[in-house]
Every structure is written in structure tokens, then in C-alpha cells.
Amino acid sequence: MKLSVIGGGYVGLVTAACFSHLGHEVLVVEKIPEKVELLRRGKSPIYEPGLEELLREGINEGRLSFTTDIKEGIEFSEVIFICVGTPSNPDGSADLSQVEEVARFTAKYMDSYKLLVNKSTVPVGTQRKVKRTVRLYLKNKELEFDVASNPEFLREGHAVKDFLEPDRIVVGVESERAKEVLLEIYKPITDKGFPILITNPPTAEIIKYASNTFLATKISFINMISDLCEKVGANVEEVAQGMGYDKRIGKEFLRAGLGWGGSCLPKDTKAFIRILEELGVDATILKGALGINESRVDRLLQKLKDALWILKGKTIAIWGLSFKPNTDDIREAPSLKVVERLLREGAKIRAYDPKATENFKRVFIEGEDLRYFDDKYKAVEGAEALLILTEWDEFKRANLERVKRLMELPIIIDGRNIYDPQEVRNLGFEYYSMGRP
Ligand SMILES: NC(=O)C1=CN([C@@H]2O[C@H](COP(=O)(O)OP(=O)(O)OC[C@H]3O[C@@H](n4cnc5c(N)ncnc54)[C@H](O)[C@@H]3O)[C@@H](O)[C@H]2O)C=CC1
Numbered sequence: 252m253k254l255s256v257i258g259g260g261y262v263g264l265v266t267a268a269c270f271s272h273l274g275h276e277v278l279v280v281e282k283i284p285e286k287v288e289l290l291r292r293g294k295s296p297i298y299e300p301g302l303e304e305l306l307r308e309g310i311n312e313g314r315l316s317f318t319t320d321i322k323e324g325i326e327f328s329e330v331i332f333i334c335v336g337t338p339s340n341p342d343g344s345a346d347l348s349q350v351e352e353v354a355r356f357t358a359k360y361m362d363s364y365k366l367l368v369n370k371s372t373v374p375v376g377t378q379r380k381v382k383r384t385v386r387l388y389l390k391n392k393e394l395e396f397d398v399a400s401n402p403e404f405l406r407e408g409h410a411v412k413d414f415l416e417p418d419r420i421v422v423g424v425e426s427e428r429a430k431e432v433l434l435e436i437y438k439p440i441t442d443k444g445f446p447i448l449i450t451n452p453p454t455a456e457i458i459k460y461a462s463n464t465f466l467a468t469k470i471s472f473i474n475m476i477s478d479l480c481e482k483v484g485a486n487v488e489e490v491a492q493g494m495g496y497d498k499r500i501g502k503e504f505l506r507a508g509l510g511w512g513g514s515c516l517p518k519d520t521k522a523f524i525r526i527l528e529e530l531g532v533d534a535t536i537l538k539g540a541l542g543i544n545e546s547r548v549d550r551l552l553q554k555l556k557d558a559l560w561i562l563k564g565k566t567i568a569i570w571g572l573s574f575k576p577n578t579d580d581i582r583e584a585p586s587l588k589v590v591e592r593l594l595r596e597g598a599k600i601r602a603y604d605p606k607a608t609e610n611f612k613r614v615f616i617e618g619e620d621l622r623y624f625d626d627k628y629k630a631v632e633g634a635e636a637l638l639i640l641t642e643w644d645e646f647k648r649a650n651l652e653r654v655k656r657l658m659e660l661p662i663i664i665d666g667r668n669i670y671d672p673q674e675v676r677n678l679g680f681e682y683y684s685m686g687r688p
């Protein structure tokens with residue numbers, strides 16, 4: 252089937268590349284010309300494992316193309332996937348201006364039936380607003396259209412697999428026609444047995460926020476337990492293991508540490524709190540989860556201060572700038588707060604990340620107090636402490652004896668619990684981690 256995808260970011264590109272891999276013919280509309288230039292040459296503007304291969308496959312087999320022209324995108328296909336950003340407003344609510352803009356352009360350029368499918372994460376009620384906007388801007392054009400909600404659940408770093416082998420596909424539709432089209436589009440995936448839930452649009456919109464904020468709450472819960480473990484000499488990993496054997500709780504998303512960052516859990520939790528409060532629903536649980544999450548960096552820095560007392564003039568190495576491994580995304584990464592606080596305290600930072608350094612440099616320009624390295628061992632040279640902020644595999648496999656020889660003082664503050672405390676201490680390190688004795 253022919254499909255248009257508006258927005259060439261994490262979700263748009265993965266959606267487009269995977270749909271083209273499944274045999275659909277896809278046109279991506281991305282408004283930033285530099286991104287389109289890169290994409291046309293088969294290069295991904297973001298780091299996401301497996302994505303570039305699928306982009307190249309789609310381009311080479313003639314099923315995937317890119318444009319900056321939204322008119323071309325609207326005319327190309329009957330089905331238009333909206334994958335634009337929905338960032339936070341200053342008050343925490345979702346900024347829906349990019350979604351609204353796509354609705355207006357659709358009305359302006361359509362001249363036959365269209366199915367607008369919203370994949371961006373949006374507050375409940377947005378499908379209705381998109382419908383009204385299209386109708387308003389169609390003016391006196393008498394054209395039929397549908398607006399569906401099809402939230403996306405992929406995780407960065409696993410996005411291609413999550414898209415092609417999803418835990419579930421959720422589709423919120425109002426018409427039989429829209430339902431049939433979406434069932435057809437996803438048939439190559441559902442034929443393999445992956446479940447699809449058909450519901451109405453507001454239900455689909457709520458499923459997305461409810462899922463993300465449930466996951467955020469689960470992580471904050473284990474971080475609360477982690478703080479308790481530290482006070483009484485218990486081990487949070489074993490507590491999580493003991494809880495996780497219970498199938499009703501499950502093992503996943505119980506890793507204590509620096510909390511949830513990224514482009515979605517923080518933004519969506521804040522937006523969902525606003526939605527609940529506006530509708531008069533008690534949001535206490537989510538406010539608590541947010542509060543616990545916001546204290547994680549303080550707890551890490553307290554450990555650093557416990558170890559070094561004064562940070563002014565100290566050399567601190569940082570491993571990991573992305574908000575989690577296998578991505579170059581630094582949106583709402585704990586590293587942003589850590590670097591800001593360390594610079595404010597007068598420390599000198601030596602930072603390394605396998606993929607996210609270029610993005611980080613755009614926020615914190617390199618200078619005398621903040622240096623970036625392309626090698627993790629160079630980053631620790633002369634450091635008085637090493638902070639681990641992201642659990643990249645290469646850190647787990649690092650040669651710690653070499654690290655110890657290079658450092659000025661053998662102190663590791665591990666915000667992600669990647670090492671066995673006893674093993675690291677046996678090597679002669681002073682080692683602090685999260686929620687473990
Ligand atoms: N990043 C993720 O892992 C996931 C994100 N989401 C949701 O999906 C949505 C998109 O997220 P990301 O892909 O991360 O955002 P992103 O910021 O990486 O990408 C959005 C892209 O849309 C482009 N764009 C905006 N308006 C446009 C227009 N009128 N025409 C053409 N291009 C336009 C922007 O230039 C940008 O490249 C958000 O609502 C997000 O909450 C949902 C699931 C996972």
C-alpha cells in the first residue's frame with residue numbers, strides 16, 4: 252500500500268523504514284532539508300541499531316523516498332501517518348502545534364478521501380480536535396476523511412525490533428473503512444501472531460499515556476525502595492528479583508539507578524498529570540513518581556561529595572551521556588543535570604560516550620572545564636572520580652585495572668549498578684552504587 256509519513260524523527264523514520272521493509276511504498280515528509288539530504292543518501296540522521304540498513308534497503312528497492320514538500324506528501328497517499336513532535340510546554344502540557352499544522356496542511360492539499368493516522372503521543376481528545384481542524388480548513392470542499400489514533404510503543408535502541416515484533420498494536424478508529432485500511436497495513440505483522448487491539452480513539456490515546464506513566468511509576472517505585480535499601484544495608488537488586496518472580500509484578504523495569512530520562516517518560520508524565528488535573532482526576536501517584544525521579548541526580552552527587560568532600564577544582568570523569576544505552580538521544584538525560592551541577596560547583600569534567608557526544612556538545616560547548624574524549628580510557632586519565640551515568644555494554648566490559656592505573660584516585664560512583672561491588676572493591680576501588688550495600 253502507498254503510505255505517507257509526516258516527520259522524519261525517531262518514530263517517523265522507524266515507521267517508514269519498517270513499513271517499506273514490509274512491502275509498502277512510503278514517502279517521508281521531513282521539514283528540515285539537511286535531514287532529507289542525508290536520508291536520500293541512505294544515511295540516518297539518528298543512531299538507532301538496524302535503522303540505516305532498512306533505510307538503504309527501502310531506497311535501493313524503490314519503496315522509500317523523502318521530501319520536504321508536505322503538499323507532495325498529502326497527495327502521495329490516501330493514508331497519512333502523523334509522526335511529528337509533541338514536546339512539553341513550559342507548564343508541562345503537550346505542545347500540539349506540530350500536529351495541528353499537519354491537520355491544516357491536509358485540509359489544504361487533499362482532493363480525495365484521506366485517513367489521517369496519529370502516531371505522535373497526544374492527550375486524550377486530540378483525535379477529535381484534529382478532525383475538527385481538518386473540517387474547518389476544508390472550508391467548502393465536500394471531502395470525506397477519517398482520523399485514527401495509532402500510538403507507538405517502540406523504545407529507542409530497540410526501535411526496529413519493537414516495531415516489527417510489537418507486544419501489541421493499538422488502533423483507535425471510528426469507521427469501518429479506517430479499521431479495514433489499518434488492519435491491511437499491519438497484516439504482515441499481525442499474521443505472525445502479534446496482537447492488535449481495535450478500540451475507539453480516546454481509549455487508544457489513553458492507553459499510550461497510561462502505559463508510559465505506569466512504566467515511569469514502576470521505576471520510581473524501585474528507586475524509592477533503593478533509597479530504603481541504602482539506609483538499612485539491604486540490596487535493591489535482590490529485592491527487585493524477589494518481587495519480579497511474581498508474575499503479576501514482572502521482572503522488567505525494576506532496575507534502580509538514575510531514574511527515567513529520555514524524550515518521552517518525563518514529558519509524558521508531566522503532560523498526563525496536567526490532563527488528569529484538568530479533568531479533576533487525582534494525579535497524586537504520578538506526582539509522587541515525578542518527585543522521586545527528580546531527586547535521583549541529587550542522590551548521585553551526594554555520593555560523589557561523600558567521597559571527595561569538595562568538588563571545586565576536582566577532575567571528574569563521566570562515562571555515558573545518552574539517556575540510556577544504544578541511542579545518541581540526550582533529551583532529559585541525567586547527564587545534562589550532572590554536568591550543569593558539576594560545572595557550577597567548579598569541577599573539571601572529562602566526558603566520554605560511544606554515540607551521544609556530538610549531540611551533547613551542542614548543549615555544553617567544549618571548554619577548559621569540560622573536555623570530550625573519543626576513548627573511555629583517555630577520559631579517566633588523572634580523574635579523581637569516575638561517574639557512570641549510562642549502562643553501555645562497553646563500560647561493563649571495560650578493563651578496570653587499566654582504569655585504576657590511569658586515574659588519580661580509584662573512586663567509581665556507578666549510577667547504573669553495572670559492576671559487582673565485591674569484584675570492583677577487590678581491584679582496589681572505592682565503589683559506590685545505587686541501593687546496594
Ligand atoms: N522517540 C521515541 O522513542 C518515541 C516517541 N513517541 C512520540 O512520537 C512523536 C515523535 O517523537 P520523535 O520521533 O522522538 O520526535 P523527533 O523530534 O525526533 O521527530 C519529529 C520530526 O518531525 C519533523 N516535523 C515537525 N513538523 C513537521 C511538518 N509539518 N512536516 C514535516 N516534518 C515535520 C521535525 O523536524 C522532526 O524531525 C512524539 O509525540 C513522541 O512522544 C512515541 C513513541 C516512541
Ligand SMILES: O=C(O)[C@H]1O[C@H](OP(=O)(O)OP(=O)(O)OC[C@H]2O[C@@H](n3ccc(=O)[nH]c3=O)[C@H](O)[C@@H]2O)[C@H](O)[C@@H](O)[C@@H]1O
Binds near residue numbers: 372408470508575
Ligand atoms: O513513548 C516513548 O517514547 C517510549 O518511551 C519509553 O521508551 P524509551 O524512552 O525509549 O526508553 P525506556 O527503555 O523506556 O527507558 C526510559 C528511561 O527509564 C530508565 N530505566 C528503564 C528501566 C529500568 O528498569 N530502570 C530505568 O531507570 C532508562 O535508563 C531510561 O532513562 C517506553 O519504554 C516506550 O514503550 C515508549 O514508546
